[in-house]
Amino acid sequence: SICSRLSEMMGANLRVVSEPGLGSSFSLQMSLPVIAGALLNSADIDLRNVNIHVRAPLKDIGQSLVDWLCAWGARAQLLPVSEAEDRDAILLDIVTGSTQSQQAAGERVIATASGRSQAQRTARGWEVNAYDIRAIARTLMQVAQGTAPQLSATVPQPQASLELNVLVAEDNPVNREILKEQLEALGVRVTLAEDGEQALVRWSEGSFDLVITDVNMPRLDGYQLTRRLRELDPAVPIIGVTANAMREEGEHCLEVGMNAWLVKPLSLSTLRQTLCAYCPQTTQAPAPVLESAARAEPADDLEGWITLSPAMHRLFISTLQEDLTQAGLALQQGDSATLVSYVHRINGSFATVCAVNLAAACNECEIALLRESLNPESAVAIKALLNRLHGVVARMVEGELYPEG
CATH class of the missing domain: 3.40.50.2300 (Response regulator)
Known part of the structure; x- marks a missing residue:
């Protein structure tokens, strides 16, 4: 498989354990060099004795942030999503596309995929980028000190x-x-x-x-x-x-x-x-x-797409509609060569906008067609894939997968 080959290329060992009725377990073992980093050596970040409660949709994400904040001196702890927070602590709320922001009793910093490294004050609290740990830490420090957040030093300088x-x-x-x-x-x-x-x-x-x-x-x-x-x-x-x-x-x-x-x-x-x-x-x-x-935020949080401008959004839809139509005709005619060329185009479109799951599905279809010509069994699977992709395009037309703002 592709994953196995990639693992071998990196000198890693990929193992799969599968049990009928239970599912599959994947493990990857690889040796990597330890590179000295400077993330903790941020002299301008001081969170000593700052009480912080972290609320996240996934425990692993929340615990990772707690560990970072504690390394900078904070008294940080993970707060269950359903538990009310302490008024004396600053609430760090991690909000994803599948979670809704909740009310807070005291000061709150909201980390979102669409937030900026320079925190902004909103009706909900201070909003900052969820992928910039330094920006999160600086915002928490400045909220604790009662000062307005300044421009994050991690903002890239013009190149x-x-x-x-x-x-x-x-x-x-x-x-x-x-x-x-x-x-x-x-x-x-x-x-x-x-x-x-x-x-x-x-x-x-x-x-x-x-x-x-x-x-x-x-x-x-x-x-x-x-x-x-x-x-x-x-x-x-x-x-x-x-x-x-x-x-x-x-x-x-x-x-x-x-x-x-x-x-x-x-x-x-x-x-x-x-x-x-x-x-x-x-x-x-x-x-x-x-x-x-x-901007590194996705156009759709569930799919992880990149943001498209309105013009590119329209072009993306029209191109996909045409390619899917031609792929469907090739499938009906049993034309494997034409079908694989259009599946490749569709694969490239989804890969370009980082729709990882859809691109992977197209890639599997493309590889299968290159290995073996169309047969009744593969035709059924490809038809199902094309129907799935037509559904995605329909959602884009209706605006469900279009980035707001």
Whole structure:
């Protein structure tokens, strides 16, 4: 399986114990180096003798926060969700998409996925980002001291703009536009192509510092495009992008002449780190930061999706609707080759927006189709998957999976 192969690549041991009627238990053992960190060495954080009650939907999350706060000197303890809090203690409330915020008797700090590192005062209390432990600690300290929270030191400082002209070849319109937004957020000048053949035309029309290409595209895929570009320019950096995390895929990318390969979904930090190696120089002007790219909150808490702008949301829906329709037609006609190409496109769309469960389901379907042609049993399973995805799109149209605000 993919998980087993990934474990082997990391030198780990993955074990599965399964009992009929009881379920399965998975355990992963791996050795990792201990890296000295500076998280606790925050001289500006002092929570000594501060009483804090932590309320969280999951005990493990709450206990982890209690341990951190105690390490900074606080008298912190986990508070059951149903138990009333002490007025003399500050309540740290962890609110997720599946939990509702409750009333508090005294001062309260609310940690949410959509909160900011710089705490904001609301009618409910102080709201802060749940993923920034320093920001949470600073907010608690400042509430205890009766001072307004200041800008968190963990807020990233503006980074230099990347001076690159980049040609992007990507057949999926959703992936294409999201990658364009991400690159422009890094200060990159972007030229788009819908497939390898169009990329060659764009190449002949301009001058580019770097090429980013999807690996699997119709007409001329990323491998073929790389070979053609290497004939035209042996030195231009070429980066492959794929939804396949298997080592063989990466080795194939390098064999055909690519300089590097990245696995979807791509984060801004990954893109910046990769592209910086090919920057001739940088300017001091900060890169424009798009809210949709800079924010790390999900568009849907249950699925873990990234936030899409209204325009991207509409494009995402229309693209999925078309791809699902074509996949359904291919399934009816028993056309395995066409079906797997559309399942791959759908897989890429969900992977790009971090819809992990849906992307995994599509990936399993894609692998099954590549291993074996359609048969009555697999057709039933694929039909069920397509129906599931149609349901997701219907919910998006109705607004259930659309990020508010």
